[in-house]
Amino acid sequence: MNAQGGGNTLLWIAQILLAGVFLFRGVSKLLAYEELVKAPEMRGKAKGVGMSQGLASIVGLLELAGAVGVVLPVDPWPPNILLRLAAAGLALLMVVAGIYHIRRQETAAPSVTLFLLALFVIIGRSR
Numbered sequence: 451m452n453a454q455g456g457g458n459t460l461l462w463i464a465q466i467l468l469a470g471v472f473l474f475r476g477v478s479k480l481l482a483y484e485e486l487v488k489a490p491e492m493r494g495k496a497k498g499v500g501m502s503q504g505l506a507s508i509v510g511l512l513e514l515a516g517a518v519g520v521v522l523p524v525d526p527w528p529p530n531i532l533l534r535l536a537a538a539g540l541a542l543l544m545v546v547a548g549i550y551h552i553r554r555q556e557t558a559a560p561s562v563t564l565f566l567l568a569l570f571v572i573i574g575r576s577r
Contacts, residue, residue, distance in 0.1 A: 461574040464567055465520045465533070471564060472517035472540060479510030500554065509543070516540040520571060530575040537575075541568035 479486060483503045501509075519536025526532065548561035 457574065461571060464571050464574070465537075468537065468540060468564070468567055468571060469517040469521040472513040476510040476513030476517060479506045479513065483507075500550075512539065512543060516543070533575055534572050537568045537571040541565050541572065544568065 483506050486506065516536045516539050519532055520540070522532060522536075544561045544565035548558040548565065551558040551561060
């Protein structure tokens with residue numbers, strides 16, 4: 451396998467990881483809002499989730515759209531435009547999520563990790 455093929459495989463692994471994580475997150479925000487609200491309370495944090503069900507639904511839909519966009523096999527525009535836009539949307543969502551968690555004095559490590567993974571996909575598919 452040449453270097454180009456290995457890089458493409460690594461990018462596909464990153465894209466599938468992104469899609470899987472955001473598919474799970476999006477579905478949980480849409481279908482399991484009550485459990486989402488209870489999670490901070492179960493960890494001993496009395497603050498609650500700080501997000502209305504409507505906002506959680508919007509974020510969930512954005513996460514689902516991004517998840518589909520990073521693995522969609524068809525791109526109607528020039529090569530990888532839709533894929534890079536989807537990854538950029540997920541990266542932007544993770545910047546907002548990181549700020550949200552930092553303001554709540556929680557760890558932003560998962561948001562930073564997903565941001566870097568999305569950035570890797572954007573840069574890797576720019577060639």
